[in-house]
Amino acid sequence: MIAKEDNFQNKLIRTIPQNIMAEQMLLGAVLTNNESIHKVSDFLISDHFYEPVHQRIYDTVLLFMDKGIVANHITLKNYFDKDEALKEKGGATYLADLAALATTIINITDYGKAIYELAIRRNLIEIGEDIFNDAFNKEIELTAHDQIEVAEQKLYDLAVNDLEQNKGFLQIKHPLTQAINKAQLAFQNKGKVSGISTDFVDLDELLGGLQSSDLLILAGRPSMGKTAMAVNMALNCCKVLVKNFEKQKKAHPEEYANKKPGAVGFFSLEMSSEQLASRMISMLSGASTVKLRTGHVDEDEFVGIVQAAKDLQSLPFFIDDTPSLTISALRTRARRLKRKHNCSILFIDYLQLVRSSLSSNRDQNRVQEISEITQGLKAIAKELNIPVVALSQLSRAVEQREDKRPLLSDLRESGSIEQDADIVMFIYREEYYLMRKKPKEGTEEYNKWQNDMDSVGNVTEIIVSKHRNGPVGSIKLQFDSHLTKFNNYAVRYES
Numbered sequence: 430m431i432a433k434e435d436n437f438q439n440k441l442i443r444t445i446p447q448n449i450m451a452e453q454m455l456l457g458a459v460l461t462n463n464e465s466i467h468k469v470s471d472f473l474i475s476d477h478f479y480e481p482v483h484q485r486i487y488d489t490v491l492l493f494m495d496k497g498i499v500a501n502h503i504t505l506k507n508y509f510d511k512d513e514a515l516k517e518k519g520g521a522t523y524l525a526d527l528a529a530l531a532t533t534i535i536n537i538t539d540y541g542k543a544i545y546e547l548a549i550r551r552n553l554i555e556i557g558e559d560i561f562n563d564a565f566n567k568e569i570e571l572t573a574h575d576q577i578e579v580a581e582q583k584l585y586d587l588a589v590n591d592l593e594q595n596k597g598f599l600q601i602k603h604p605l606t607q608a609i610n611k612a613q614l615a616f617q618n619k620g621k622v623s624g625i626s627t628d629f630v631d632l633d634e635l636l637g638g639l640q641s642s643d644l645l646i647l648a649g650r651p652s653m654g655k656t657a658m659a660v661n662m663a664l665n666c667c668k669v670l671v672k673n674f675e676k677q678k679k680a681h682p683e684e685y686a687n688k689k690p691g692a693v694g695f696f697s698l699e700m701s702s703e704q705l706a707s708r709m710i711s712m713l714s715g716a717s718t719v720k721l722r723t724g725h726v727d728e729d730e731f732v733g734i735v736q737a738a739k740d741l742q743s744l745p746f747f748i749d750d751t752p753s754l755t756i757s758a759l760r761t762r763a764r765r766l767k768r769k770h771n772c773s774i775l776f777i778d779y780l781q782l783v784r785s786s787l788s789s790n791r792d793q794n795r796v797q798e799i800s801e802i803t804q805g806l807k808a809i810a811k812e813l814n815i816p817v818v819a820l821s822q823l824s825r826a827v828e829q830r831e832d833k834r835p836l837l838s839d840l841r842e843s844g845s846i847e848q849d850a851d852i853v854m855f856i857y858r859e860e861y862y863l864m865r866k867k868p869k870e871g872t873e874e875y876n877k878w879q880n881d882m883d884s885v886g887n888v889t890e891i892i893v894s895k896h897r898n899g900p901v902g903s904i905k906l907q908f909d910s911h912l913t914k915f916n917n918y919a920v921r922y923e924s
Contacts, residue, residue, distance in 0.1 A: 446550040447479035448543060455540040456483060457530035459490055460501050466490060469541030477548035482514040486524075502528045549587070556583045582757040625691075625774055625816060628665035630917050631904035635893060636852065639666065639774060639816035643897075644807045644849060646780070648821040648840055649856035650828075654889060655820045656700065656778055657913040658856055660708055662818065663776050667693040667746045670773055691773030692745035694766045696759060698782035702748040706741070708913050713737035717911040745770060755784045756805035767813045775809065779820035780846070800845035807849045821846060823855075833862050837894050853895035858908065859885045889915065 459466045470491065475484040489508060493500035502524035509515045515523060560580050563569055571579065624638030639645065649655045674690035697705055711718045714737035716730045726734065747766060754762075759777070766772040777783065785798035803819075810817040823839045835855035840846045847853060863882055868874035889908045893901050905918040 445479070445554070446547045448547055449480055449483075451540045451543045452478050452480055452483045453527055454530050455537055455544065456486055456490075457527040458537045458540075459487070460505070460524065460528045461531035463490065463494055463500050465537050466494070468538050473541045473545055477545050479544075479547065479551070482512070482518065485509075485512065485514075486527075552587055556580065556587065559583070578755050578757050581761045585757060585760060625666050626669045627662050628669060629662075629904075629906060629915070632891060632906075635900065635902055635904055636896070637899060639818070640851075640898070641814045641816060642811045643816050643851040644803070644810050645816060645818045645852040645854065646821050646840075646846055646850040647818060647854050647856060648823050648835065650823050650833075650835070652861055653856045653858055654908060654913070654915075655856055657708070657908075658889075658891075658915060659776050659778055659818065659820055660695075660705060660913070661712065661915045663693050663695050663746070663774070664709055664712065664744075666774050667744050671744060689771040690745055692747060692766065692770040694763060694772045694775045695746070695748045696754065696762075696775070696777045697748060697750045698752055698754060699778055700750070702750040705748055705750075709741055710734055710737045711912050712914045713740060715912065718913060719911070747772075753782070753784050756802050759783060760805060760809050763809050763813060767815070772813065772815060774815055775813075775817045777806065777817070777819040779822065780806075781822050796844065800849075803845045803849040833857070833859070834890075834892065835894075847895065850895060851897040852893065855892040855894060857890045857892060858888070859890070860888065888918070 455469070475488045478484045478487060486505070486509075489505060490500040493504065498504060502521065505524055506521040509521070509524070519526070560576070563571070563576050563579075564573075569576075622633045622638035624636070624640040624643075626633050626638050627636075647655060647659060670691035670693070674685070674688075678685035678688075695705065707718060707721050710716075711721055714730070714733040716726055716734055720726045720730065721734070747770065749762060751758075763772065763775055780799070780802060783802050785801045806817050806819055809815075821840060823835055827833055827835055827839050834857050837847050837853060840853070860882065863878070863885060866878065868878050887908050887910070889906045890903055891906060892903045895901065907916045907918055908914070909916070
């Protein structure tokens with residue numbers, strides 16, 4: 430019992446993380462030599478100081494420097510003459526005392542980092558207190574699940590701000606090294622693929638593979654095969670990642686002994702994980718999805734199905750079919766998958782089913798929500814340094830035109846999607862529209878229609894309408910509707 434009471438007393442006397450002396454030393458150095466503030470101003474702001482009067486002194490020094498005025502204990506005296514908080518500390522004498530402390534400072538950056546670190550700790554305590562109080566508040570409207578997402582969002586915002594504060598300018602040699610490494614990889618792959626291969630030859634040639642930190646949008650009208658295409662791409666990418674890993678592991682066994690192959694994450698907000706698994710079994714086994722559903726398979730086909738299931742089990746392919754995920758929850762799960770299983774590419778089916786973290790805000794319109802979601806997806810791609818492929822719906826405007834090929838303006842809530850995406854691809858099957866124009870058999874129109882159907886049957890066009898770092902164009906793929914499977918087009922062509 431005594432131990433518990435002592436522990437309780439210890440908790441009561443905890444002090445907020447802060448270091449007044451470090452703040453005084455830093456400000457003293459700045460007052461003595463204004464130029465020294467440049468060593469810390471790229472990551473340190475006034476809010477990081479614990480003492481309010483120190484915040485005002487720091488901001489005032491920056492203000493004076495912007496105006497080309499020397500900021501020292503003499504020039505700041507008139508500025509702070511009416512500051513009651515400074516008067517309590519001794520007024521102008523306090524400023525002089527700060528300047529006197531500077532004689533013992535060797536490295537102002539160390540003091541700045543200490544102040545910054547303590548500020549982050551205070552922010553963490555504040556977030557923790559909010560979580561604690563909200564959990565105890567019976568009158569709060571948020572559910573427990575909503576409270577978790579709010580907490581995750583606050584922690585994520587703190588982490589992002591931390592990264593942004595510490596990033597700053599990079600000397601050109603750092604990004605140059607990354608660019609040369611990519612170019613070298615492309616050269617080693619005969620100039621074709623520097624990113625993750627989709628195993629679709631023409632598409633890889635056009636895009637150079639799926640590049641890290643890119644947000645790719647795959648859009649199309651219903652029944653065009655968006656999900657089928659995404660599953661095909663995801664499965665192909667997963668196989669390529671495993672194959673490349675095994676190749677590297679064989680060449681460098683010691684270096685890759687404790688590493689994992691790149692994994693694929695697939696967020697399916699529309700279809701269940703079981704439905705996706707059935708599609709992948711169909712692709713690998715050659716048994717149609719209808720046969721899988723009805724059980725009308727022969728013995729050889731069933732053996733193929735079992736083998737396909739075994740092959741899929743060995744792949745680092747992860748599916749999350751939780752409906753109505755918020756962008757903050759999706760981000761959290763993606764980060765966890767990256768940490769635990771080395772996620773190397775992410776697919777989202779589909780963008781419009783992701784919820785905004787602020788969806789409870791009645792004043793927020795759908796365009797603002799989509800903007801938050803696309804910005805969030807791009808942030809995930811950059812933070813995890815992986816390609817993110819998100820499926821998107823198209824507006825009905827396509828159906829009103831004679832030429833049904835999609836345009837960028839057809840993207841629903843198109844402004845933010847088009848702006849944030851590095852690549853926008855459309856999936857288009859002319860066969861789908863032509864089938865609905867079937868004329869009466871035996872007529873001249875029917876014969877012409879049949880010829881047209883023969884030329885476009887099982888052909889899918891992938892139209893790349895935006896490519897931030899490369900060319901636009903279109904490629905063709907063959908589509909097997911029975912297996913919901915895409916294959917390389919038999920005849921290469923110039924788009």
